[in-house]
Amino acid sequence: MRTTELLIIGGGPAGLMAAKTALEAGAQVTLIDRNNRLGGQLIKQTHKFFGSEKQYAKTRGLTIAEKLITDLEDYHDRLKICLNTTALGLYRDRVVTTVCNDTYDKIHPQAIIVATGAFEKCLAFENNDLPGIYGAGAVQTLMNLYGVLPGKEIVMVGSGNIGLIVSYQLIQAGVRVKAVLEAAPVIGGYKVHASKLRRLGVPILTSTTVQKAIGSLEIEKIVTVKLDSNWQAIEGSEAEIYVDALCVAVGLSPMHQLLSMADIQMCYVSELGGLVPHVSEDYETSLDSVFVAGDVTGVEEASSAIVEGAIAGLMAAKKMNHLHPEADRILCEYRTQLDNLRSGPCGCKIRNGLGKLKENQHVG
């Protein structure tokens, strides 16, 4: 069994930032990621980020990832990075089992930060398993990492920021986006992203969803249907669209499995995307010395993932008596940043979600 002071599971923005503050505080860190490179969701994001300047807004996602990764270079004597390494299990005695190229291993760290991010939800409709139907993240991976086009003519399901941004990225790569479907009566994502698509002539059809996909071996066309105010299909409103790919962007759900496995106190909060852990102000879970940060605590944004990572990194290090020289000042700063990120009308859903989570904690 291997040991390390701090084990961080997941090298997205949350895990990378957590590594940075914990290393600054003097801890010894092992960072594992199941992917063959660090950066999490960020490495697929070619657009300039929204959010606060402090968390690199107006910078392209992939550039933010590079920056966070280079920040760790100074610490190679105390940092071990294991790529292609998946955490399979988390046990109550804080043992983590991993697999890397068919080799199983166990790690017993003094503290753990789980920063596994989120996974894409899928949508129930007839023939939703036909080849050519992809999650939005898959389409991004295919295009932006491997330079391969998902198809020639595509329809996007979901007009949240991800649906809108990926539609734009598809057009940049040379794909024709025939329509964006949105079941709700209003567009989910930010107006800037929607306007960009509209200017390029992409129709965004609200109160409309996909009813079924049609094709023998691969998707050939879809049938769309209009929804009434009770989300019921309006008979006679069906329409066909020919496509060779369909992209589903209907939201993300926290990757809670490791936490659930260790019987950590969890709560279902729809505003946060699904099952999320109860956490203290320091982002520690109900299991001693197991911390969390990023989308796994509730689906938000890279900016908040970075700040949560910073806090979790500092607090996990503190738990092992590694005090960051400026801990108090930066903690206070990060907490204010989080509040700012969640303020305003866009942060309303997150504030409600976090409120519900807190209420439940008192009851539970």
Next chain:
Amino acid sequence: MRIKQHPILDFEPKRPILFRYNNQEVIGYEGDTIAAALHAAGIKVLSFSMVEKRPRGFYCAIGNCGSCHMTVNGVPNVKTCLTMLEEGMEVVSMETKVK
């Protein structure tokens, strides 16, 4: 189909890699996963479901869903969306249950 021109990203030509898909020769490129190389060659159907024999393509491309399983060099249930392509690989569709 591969991206030829992109306003932000550069896709430089890479070393071609020859492999076999269901006994047919296919060319992929260095840095491709198996699923990406097949997709670029126009192959979307990776396997068939065990009972209903419904065609299966990849869905998540990051190892979450298992929709991209194929037999690779004789090993069944390999996630082709994560496995990097190698010269001479034998990639075969799965259709029946593995015993």
